[in-house]
Amino acid sequence: MAIVYEKSRGLTDAELHYCPGCHHGIIHKLVAESLVELGLLDDAIGVCPVGCSVFAYNYFSCDMQEAAHGRAPAVATGIKRTHPNQAVFTYQGDGDLASIGAAEIVHAAMRGEKFTTIFINNAIYGMTGGQMAPTTLIGQKATTCQSGRTKEQAGMPIRMAELLSTLDGCVYAERVCVTDMANLNKAKKAIKKAFQKQMAGEGFTFIEVLSTCPTNWGMTPLKANQWLKDNMVPYYPLGVIKETAPESAEVK
Amino acid sequence: MKKQIIISGFGGQGGLAIGKNLAEAGMAEGLNVTWAPSYGPEMRGGTANCSVVLSDKPVGSPVFARSTELIALNEPSLVKFEAGVLPGGMVFVNSDVVTDKVSRQDLTAYYIPCARIAEEVGNPKVGNMVMLGAYVAGTKILKPETIEAMIQEMFAGPKAKFIPLNIEAFRRGMACIS
Amino acid sequence: MEKELWKGNEAIAEAAIRAGCNCFFGYPITPQSEVPEYMSVHLPKAGGVFVQSESEVAAINMVYGAAGSGMRAMTSSSSPGISLKQEGISYMAGAELPCVIVNCMRGGPGLGTIQPGQGDYYQATRGGGNGDYRTVVLSPSNVQEAVDFVQEAFDIADQYRNPVMVVMDGLIGQMMEPIEWRPVPKRDLPPKDWATTGRKGRDHHNVINSLYMDPEECDRHNEHLWEKYALMEKNEVRWEEISCEDAEVVITAYGTPARIALTAIEMLREEGLKVGLFRPITLWPFPEDALRKLSKAGHVKAFLDVEMSSCGQMMDDVRLSVEGRKPIRYLGHAGGVMPTAEEIVDAAKAALKEGA
Numbered sequence: 011m012a013i014v015y016e017k018s019r020g021l022t023d024a025e026l027h028y029c030p031g032c033h034h035g036i037i038h039k040l041v042a043e044s045l046v047e048l049g050l051l052d053d054a055i056g057v058c059p060v061g062c063s064v065f066a067y068n069y070f071s072c073d074m075q076e077a078a079h080g081r082a083p084a085v086a087t088g089i090k091r092t093h094p095n096q097a098v099f100t101y102q103g104d105g106d107l108a109s110i111g112a113a114e115i116v117h118a119a120m121r122g123e124k125f126t127t128i129f130i131n132n133a134i135y136g137m138t139g140g141q142m143a144p145t146t147l148i149g150q151k152a153t154t155c156q157s158g159r160t161k162e163q164a165g166m167p168i169r170m171a172e173l174l175s176t177l178d179g180c181v182y183a184e185r186v187c188v189t190d191m192a193n194l195n196k197a198k199k200a201i202k203k204a205f206q207k208q209m210a211g212e213g214f215t216f217i218e219v220l221s222t223c224p225t226n227w228g229m230t231p232l233k234a235n236q237w238l239k240d241n242m243v244p245y246y247p248l249g250v251i252k253e254t255a256p257e258s259a260e261v262k
Numbered sequence: 263m264k265k266q267i268i269i270s271g272f273g274g275q276g277g278l279a280i281g282k283n284l285a286e287a288g289m290a291e292g293l294n295v296t297w298a299p300s301y302g303p304e305m306r307g308g309t310a311n312c313s314v315v316l317s318d319k320p321v322g323s324p325v326f327a328r329s330t331e332l333i334a335l336n337e338p339s340l341v342k343f344e345a346g347v348l349p350g351g352m353v354f355v356n357s358d359v360v361t362d363k364v365s366r367q368d369l370t371a372y373y374i375p376c377a378r379i380a381e382e383v384g385n386p387k388v389g390n391m392v393m394l395g396a397y398v399a400g401t402k403i404l405k406p407e408t409i410e411a412m413i414q415e416m417f418a419g420p421k422a423k424f425i426p427l428n429i430e431a432f433r434r435g436m437a438c439i440s
Numbered sequence: 441m442e443k444e445l446w447k448g449n450e451a452i453a454e455a456a457i458r459a460g461c462n463c464f465f466g467y468p469i470t471p472q473s474e475v476p477e478y479m480s481v482h483l484p485k486a487g488g489v490f491v492q493s494e495s496e497v498a499a500i501n502m503v504y505g506a507a508g509s510g511m512r513a514m515t516s517s518s519s520p521g522i523s524l525k526q527e528g529i530s531y532m533a534g535a536e537l538p539c540v541i542v543n544c545m546r547g548g549p550g551l552g553t554i555q556p557g558q559g560d561y562y563q564a565t566r567g568g569g570n571g572d573y574r575t576v577v578l579s580p581s582n583v584q585e586a587v588d589f590v591q592e593a594f595d596i597a598d599q600y601r602n603p604v605m606v607v608m609d610g611l612i613g614q615m616m617e618p619i620e621w622r623p624v625p626k627r628d629l630p631p632k633d634w635a636t637t638g639r640k641g642r643d644h645h646n647v648i649n650s651l652y653m654d655p656e657e658c659d660r661h662n663e664h665l666w667e668k669y670a671l672m673e674k675n676e677v678r679w680e681e682i683s684c685e686d687a688e689v690v691i692t693a694y695g696t697p698a699r700i701a702l703t704a705i706e707m708l709r710e711e712g713l714k715v716g717l718f719r720p721i722t723l724w725p726f727p728e729d730a731l732r733k734l735s736k737a738g739h740v741k742a743f744l745d746v747e748m749s750s751c752g753q754m755m756d757d758v759r760l761s762v763e764g765r766k767p768i769r770y771l772g773h774a775g776g777v778m779p780t781a782e783e784i785v786d787a788a789k790a791a792l793k794e795g796a
Contacts (some may be wrong), residue, residue, distance in 0.1 A: 050550050053639075053640065055509060068647075073637065073638055074646075075509075078527055081504075085501050085502070088508075113495060117493075140526075296617050297445070297613055297615060298611060321699070323703045323780075327780050
């Protein structure tokens, strides 16, 4: 019998706990495949967050650390500074990264820490039951803004890729999504590029992945995909937000 | 034998350094020593002081309310610490800066024109060595040779040209005590 | 061995480097800032890593990451900063990661004062973060001990895979005292085969984690931790008794107040009063058996607890050991105001009267 598809070696055999239609599983696969294809898996050390992807340490087959809520960039700093030749990444959601861990991610980017952050933006707190995130859109309903988020009460949603791009230490920031094959391929390309830039020692690299949460959005997976395209993409534009040429190139 | 010395002055006047020199010299002579600075906002220009203990027994408290000697480098230091000197104690006053006199009759006061002597020696920076000399001659607690050997060590290598100057200042300070 | 005059904070930084500390993460706060300052200059020269973090929260999490990947990691701070580190300390205890944390204590609560204090005893000995955990807490009362304990702390941490705290008041960090770089006992340490160093062909992935979703599993994990803490209680407890053989009043004190108590004891003994000092060196495990034994001695009439804390935090442990057998008096001031030898003399006399 011919093998037509194999699960990436970058993932363990553990069964994913994610809800049907959630994009975490797809994004895990892209990260795992990227590590394998770049030959980094055996050296890699990942840091997972608190939130829906809290169990990512069970899913990635490389060495993993589970960080306190929001602290993954600090944990990754401790790892990468002492293991400068190894691939290090954090995998964080929007509550973890953009809310409680805002200081840690900003300062890791400011210092130009040479690790890669995969940021999952699904505009809501998934694990705790659909509360408002800093990325929740205006008008979007959540269990802590049941009539929809308002600017007056909660301010405007935060665009992390743009924010971090203002820091010189951040050499690459791209926003992607995985709603269809074309975007999925772009996302994987971006993730690989981020790891390549990390390993070239260029600086901090950041991939923001727009993602759905059908359960807490109260939609079918297909409808959630469409909602992402119609509502999130206009506010969180896809594409390269920042890419700095490597310093060695600038010298010439 | 136990000396509890307060050295106090403006931040930057060198009071903390005099204290360190005393502690270093005491250690070189085999005494038990501690040096404890006041720390905080006063480091940035206010009054700074340190407490030094030289003792032939292990030092209990590195800080104390009553001192055996006070080295007052500025006016507020004399005002603040004179009352705490033990009866029969000594006060060494930097008389180029402090115009007040020691008011208590049960203390021995020495008025040392540190800045003027330092000028005469040829470098305003060696005023501390003048005061150190006065303290050593006044208390006879440390041997002058110990301090001079310490100066040799402090200015080893490229700074060696400062050795004669500092030793001269130290000796001039000793000479202030009759 | 030649004596050298060292400032407490700089000495502990140097001691850590000599103990093989590979990385230091910290944030400035008075009165401990000389530790990161010294580390920033000297640790990279020794091949180590120094990062000034954006906060104490980040610092302890950098320690988590580095310790989790097998490094000898350290951070230091002073009281309010140690409060911020509690989250990370709890996670490290849960994930069983070794590290050394120095608390150069100042007075509180809140911003309190930058002057020396001992108001963090509860926090250090009861586990200031969430959950059931303990850390070994070493408490030096002079610069030599600070230097020795910091070096040993790395071994203790590695032996038990647990954070170790060195808790000293700000005065010990700020003062200078002669020390010797004498050899400290070295332990046979287990290999760090659990560390996340990259698989590099290993047949399984290593995971650093404190999360147990299954309550039964979490319960078992806690049981395992408590077995470990019981071992620490058995093996790591340290204390010192000075002039206690005939003492009618026993002063209990640690850190700087213990030194001041020695001056007071000298004064009291000159007057013919029999007073001794019981000094816990590990605040956790607290030397409760030794103190209990002393409290049963016929010659001991009373105890006097002296601390730089307004309510006498260590006195809880003294009470638990003395168990009501003898009266216990308290003398203390909150941060910044140090008990004087004269005050201790008066309080000891009052204790003697009370115990008579």
